[in-house]
Amino acid sequence: MARVVVDVMLKPEILDPQGQAVQRALPRLGFDGISDVRQGKRFELEVDGPVDEAALARIHDLAESFLANTVIEDFTVKVEEAAEVAEAAK
């Protein structure tokens, strides 16, 4: 089994009030020097079978049509290596 990660972010030109609210809270918490925060979504897909080109193409379609709304969001698809998955599980 392999894991494919889809990250979805609002496009740079779209106002992100949630990210701004997080950013504004930082000085109060003692975190200085962070000038901007943008908040996105991360999807971890556990894929049965091999993550070959065909499987990645299908996941790309899924991200484009459903996980992200490309009118307002950009997305990236990446395969997480087995070692990283094991590390994350520790």
Next chain:
Amino acid sequence: MTARIGVVTFPGSLDDRDTQRAIRIAGAEPVALWHKDKDLKQVDAVVLCGGFSYGDYLRAGAIARFSPVMEPLIEQAKAGLPVLGICNGFQILTEAHLLPGAMLGNDHLHFICRDQRLRVENAETSWTSDYRAGQEIHIPLKNMDGRYVADGYTLDKLEAEGRVAFRYLGLNPNGSLNDIAGITNEAGNVVGLMPHPEHAVEPLIGTGRTDGLPFFTSILKKLVNA
């Protein structure tokens, strides 16, 4: 014979009963449609009502857009079936790309619920012909994700083609670009807006006015005279 207007209920829809009631008050026959229906029961028009379909998970309207009932709805809307999307229904119509742009969280991050002043900008759609262009109306507004956004090209096109159907008056309640409260597709059969006309059809409740009723009388006249 009167017109039959479908109202779709998704898991999490809130305003289906009020919408059916508004349709009845206008003199048409409401027809309940279920999100799992694979056909539209030969209705003459459809309203997608307000609420939080599928809990607004992923994005407002994003999951409802792939419901079985949406397949014939999208196909027939493209062929001219009149469709009105109110609030969550508007969000579903943008997710289904029947209307351009997208809806995002209010810029102030709060749920908003108030009587809202609007200007009718386009009184020539299937759902707005009983208004006058430029008319001011008061109807309730209640939502979390009411910020309309679209890229510059799309906004310019909407403005140039008179496809901004409703605009907020007074303070912009959610950060919508160009104060947009509602838009129409090119053909004028698909209209979406955030405020709730179905809550303003009787003097006793809502804003105390019946400013929302012309949505439902407009479509009835269009269908009966067709």
